[in-house]
Amino acid sequence: MLDLERLRALHSVATYGSVSAAADVLHVTTSAVSQQLAKLERETGQKLLERNGRGVKLTDAAELLVAHADRILSLVERAQADLEAHRGAVVGQLSMAAFATAIRGLVPSALGRLRADHPGLRVLLREEDPLRSMPLVARGDLDLAVVQDWNNEPLPPAEGLCKGLICDDVADVALPAGHPLAGREVVDLKELADDTWISSPPESVCCDWLLHTLRGVDAEPRIDHTADEIPSQLALAAAGMGNVIYPRMGRCEVPDGVRIVRLKSPLTRRIFAVWREEAARRPAIRAAVEALRAAVPAVPAHLAGAAPNAPR
Structure with a gap:
């Protein structure tokens, strides 16, 4: 009889390329x-790993x-999901990832609801860009991820994953206070296209x-400065280093040297939750999506049509 945890160890080495990464x-x-x-080598009577340089x-x-472990582990996950669905209780452990502004503006409230409504569920949260979190969900390293795409660039479909829409979110533009258009309430993106921009790091x-x-x-974009955190991007904008696309979810305090201006053609991103098809029946997945x-959050009045730089 093949031991499941030993199969999982071999599968992880195959997936991540080394024993240390699997660990x-x-x-x-x-x-x-x-x-x-x-x-596992003793169980099977066959050699499973060979030295390859330092790896x-x-x-x-x-x-x-x-190849068999892929199917076995998928069946085990489906069986666990069916058992949880049969029991109907939201218990156990749920591993979850979300991108930065969702962690700041959405996830804390959701986790608070889950803790209050389902004290038997333990949620493990980590911050990940969607380009990294979706493959982690697909491989089974995460149970759920909060991801985003934009109205003009949808996320590519991912085989074996389900997704559910959480909400839409609109982005404005943050301009240095000295920018010639910083006093406007609305600008066209074309008016800013040749400017210098600040964004998250490449391949995000x-x-x-x-x-x-x-x-x-x-x-042709001029992204001269990159930073993971929105507050860091805004600090660079306040120093006159460039413009920042500034989503409304998870907003932080805006520095004095920055002005928030609405875009004539709104840029909208969609926030999704994604999970594996095999886990779709897990009550914990459904409870997390509902939470x-x-x-x-409701859109504050100053972001719903009033002057964007009104007092917050």
């Missing part, structure tokens, strides 16, 4: 993973076993989207 994902030591693999590579026998959803969007108005939807 990080499984939250155990490298020694523990190595011991599991050694026991390891899978043997043909291991590749065959990993927001940076990729900004490049796509500015090229859509016939401008996220219930936690969507």
Whole structure:
């Protein structure tokens, strides 16, 4: 009889490319993973790993076993989801990721609701860009992710994942106070296209989207500065370093040297939750999605049509 945890260890090594990476994902030591693999070799009577420089590579026998492990682990997850659905209780553990502004403006309230309504559920949260969190969900390393796409650049479909819309969110533009258009209430993105911009780091959803969007108005983007956190981006804008696309969800205090201006053609992003098809029946997944939807903040009056720089 093949041991499930040993199969999981081999599957993680195959997925992440090394014993140490598998140990990080499984939250155990490298020694523990190595011991599991050694026991699996004894169970199967075949060598599963070979030295490859400073790392390891899978043997043909291991590749065959990993192909079966994919299906076995998927079936186990589906069985666990069915059992949870049969029991109907929202209990156990849910691993979850969300991008930065969702963690600031949406997730805390949702987690508070989950804790109050379902004290038997433990949620483990981490911050991840959607380009990283969706593959983690697909591989089974996360149960749920809060992700985003934009009205002019939808997320690509992901095989084996379900998604549910949480809400829509509109973005404005944050301009340095000395910008020639900073006194306007509304601007056209074309008027700003040749400016210098500040964004999240390359190969993130927001940076990729900004490049796509500015090229859509016939401008070659000039993203001179990048920072993960919106407050850092705004601090750079206050110093006159460039413009920032500023979503309304999860807003922070705006520095004195920044003016928030609405865009003539609104830029809208959609916030989704994504989870694996095999886990769709888990009560914990349904409860988390419901809590996220219930936690969507109302749009403050000064963002719903009044002057964007009105007192907050």
